[in-house]
Amino acid sequence: MVEVHFHLDDRLTNVRVNLARVERPEECVACGLCAEVCPVGAIEVEDRVRLDEGRCVGCSLCVQACPRRVLRYYELTFEDSEPRTRPVQVPRAEPEVRSIRVDLDVCEECEGKPCLEACPEDVMRRVIEEHVIDLDACRGCLECVKVCPHGAVSIELDVPELETRDPPTLNRELCVECDRCHEVCPTGATENVPAGSPDPDACIGCYVCVAHCPTEALKRPDHRPRPRRTERVYFIDPELCIGCRICYEACPVGAVEIEEETRMPVITPSECVRCGLCAEACPTSAIDTVPTDRAEREVRRALVGNAFLRTLQELLRSRAEREFGSLEERERRLRRRLERKLERRLKREALRREVREEVEEALRELVLRVGLEHGEDLDRG
Amino acid sequence: MLPDYLGQILTRKGGKRLLDAHSPRRILDRPPRFRDFPRIDLDRCVVCGACADACPVGEAENQPPALEMGDRGPVLHRERCIRCGLCAEVCPVGAIEVGTLAEEVKERVVPSKPARVVVDRDLCVGCGRCQEVCPSDAIEVDETASVDPERCVLCERCIQACPVAGAIKLIPLDVEELARRWTEHLKEALRRAREG
Numbered sequence: 001m002v003e004v005h006f007h008l009d010d011r012l013t014n015v016r017v018n019l020a021r022v023e024r025p026e027e028c029v030a031c032g033l034c035a036e037v038c039p040v041g042a043i044e045v046e047d048r049v050r051l052d053e054g055r056c057v058g059c060s061l062c063v064q065a066c067p068r069r070v071l072r073y074y075e076l077t078f079e080d081s082e083p084r085t086r087p088v089q090v091p092r093a094e095p096e097v098r099s100i101r102v103d104l105d106v107c108e109e110c111e112g113k114p115c116l117e118a119c120p121e122d123v124m125r126r127v128i129e130e131h132v133i134d135l136d137a138c139r140g141c142l143e144c145v146k147v148c149p150h151g152a153v154s155i156e157l158d159v160p161e162l163e164t165r166d167p168p169t170l171n172r173e174l175c176v177e178c179d180r181c182h183e184v185c186p187t188g189a190t191e192n193v194p195a196g197s198p199d200p201d202a203c204i205g206c207y208v209c210v211a212h213c214p215t216e217a218l219k220r221p222d223h224r225p226r227p228r229r230t231e232r233v234y235f236i237d238p239e240l241c242i243g244c245r246i247c248y249e250a251c252p253v254g255a256v257e258i259e260e261e262t263r264m265p266v267i268t269p270s271e272c273v274r275c276g277l278c279a280e281a282c283p284t285s286a287i288d289t290v291p292t293d294r295a296e297r298e299v300r301r302a303l304v305g306n307a308f309l310r311t312l313q314e315l316l317r318s319r320a321e322r323e324f325g326s327l328e329e330r331e332r333r334l335r336r337r338l339e340r341k342l343e344r345r346l347k348r349e350a351l352r353r354e355v356r357e358e359v360e361e362a363l364r365e366l367v368l369r370v371g372l373e374h375g376e377d378l379d380r381g
Numbered sequence: 382m383l384p385d386y387l388g389q390i391l392t393r394k395g396g397k398r399l400l401d402a403h404s405p406r407r408i409l410d411r412p413p414r415f416r417d418f419p420r421i422d423l424d425r426c427v428v429c430g431a432c433a434d435a436c437p438v439g440e441a442e443n444q445p446p447a448l449e450m451g452d453r454g455p456v457l458h459r460e461r462c463i464r465c466g467l468c469a470e471v472c473p474v475g476a477i478e479v480g481t482l483a484e485e486v487k488e489r490v491v492p493s494k495p496a497r498v499v500v501d502r503d504l505c506v507g508c509g510r511c512q513e514v515c516p517s518d519a520i521e522v523d524e525t526a527s528v529d530p531e532r533c534v535l536c537e538r539c540i541q542a543c544p545v546a547g548a549i550k551l552i553p554l555d556v557e558e559l560a561r562r563w564t565e566h567l568k569e570a571l572r573r574a575r576e577g
């Protein structure tokens with residue numbers, strides 16, 4: 001019998017797991033929104049939020065809902081041999097205030113009234129001094145609840161509108177009907193696998209099924225091919241590159257980018273899947289593998305060079321415009337005159353001569369004008 | 382009266398035959414359907430193991446098969462070989478020859494496979510490296526690669542050559558085992574990530 005290999009490390013390279021973490025527990029005012037939106041009941045709120053990381057599916061709903069940014073969202077990847085965690089931005093929901101309750105009897109005895117200073121919208125001052133509750137002005141930051149020394153302020157928030165990510169897509173060819181997705185899905189959205197992709201209405205976009213699928217039949221909608229663990233990456237030697245952009249056309253994953261100013265192709269190491277199609281296509285053999293860290297360094301240098309060129313060009317242009325007035329009008333005029341010359345179907349040699357004469361004349365004119373203006377400056381000085 | 386056989390010996394023709402029987406003779410040509418032991422060309426062998434899988438010897442008797450995989454290729458144990466020729470039939474590169482078998486058996490024997498190799502069309506970038514290394518020409522590349530399951534011998538060369546993680550997958554028939562192993566592997570990785 002052939003020994004069947006499972007290639008689990010290859011599979012692990014493609015795994016991205018999301019998780020929420022309690023980042024600033026001291027900021028929590030126990031409003032309870034996170035527990036309310038959590039689809040798996042992994043959050044308990046007593047006087048502070050408590051997140052059960054073992055049960056969390058990483059759907060990001062609590063992170064979106066929290067008005068005080070107590071929670072933070074992370075992505076865990078296994079691209080290198082070591083797992084790497086990095087924070088991910090999620091849109092923060094706009095909290096909607098249902099009611100503000102203040103115990104005014106307690107408030108009168110309070111000396112410092114720290115809520116007045118803490119409130120960014122002046123809502124608390126109006127409540128306490130004018131007895132007016134302005135729900136529209138309140139942004140629901142709950143800063144007043146946080147600072148009140150007597151616990152006299154309570155604000156009720158509505159469950160805000162939350163964004164869920166798109167459901168994963170199913171590749172029917174790869175599905176082995178192991179039903180792991182059915183077991184791990186918190187909402188039952190994967191019930192129609194393998195007949196079709198998970199139900200978009202029920203799916204909350206936690207992608208737990210994607211991580212648990214043993215054959216990667218389920219994928220995130222934004223998946224992209226990743227290289228296997230390698231130390232080397234393809235790199236375009238700028239000394240040899242002639243800027244023909246054949247590699248740009250050849251790259252199947254769009255890892256080759258054309259720099260805006262230098263107009264030279266550059267391979268982004270993190271995007272490159274090391275397939276080598278560019279190296280095969282390159283007419284000058286300018287592309288070869290180099291150690292990844294060296295490639296990253298060189299690419300950064302190319303980016304700096306590109307940015308430098310652009311800044312230099314912008315600076316020169318703005319300098320020139322200040323000196324000579326708007327260059328665009330002048331350029332347009334010159335171009336129009338040259339086009340008229342083209343219409344006359346001159347011979348190539350004659351055309352070249354005429355163009356040179358035109359440009360020289362325009363330059364002479366410029367120099368003359370600058371000389372005049374500077375002359376005036378001198379007179380005035 | 383002499384018995385018949387003696388009478389024949391005493392004839393001129395019979396005497397010659399008797400003489401022939403006791404003198405060195407040239408070895409006869411092998412009959413047209415004679416089947417020798419398999420001859421293995423280790424230079425052409427890709428060490429895929431298809432021959433060892435196909436060998437029917439010892440399956441029932443709990444014995445080792447007549448062909449076993451070594452580091453450089455299959456090793457033949459002549460004392461067990463029954464010269465059935467299945468190994469030659471399944472060899473993807475024609476490194477095994479058994480007499481006149483190729484003409485004799487028209488239908489190719491397809492051994493049952495414990496897994497299948499599948500290309501993930503979402504991940505394949507169509508670079509064609511797998512096609513270059515495939516010993517049995519089972520892979521065709523057109524936008525993305527595709528594997529002919531009949532020709533595939535599960536040598537996993539394509540998986541090793543593929544630059545993209547998980548673009549070519551070996552999916553065993555034992556799905557439960559696969560799911561179990563992956564779940565364990567993932568859990569272990571997550572546990573390590575939490576600790577580190």
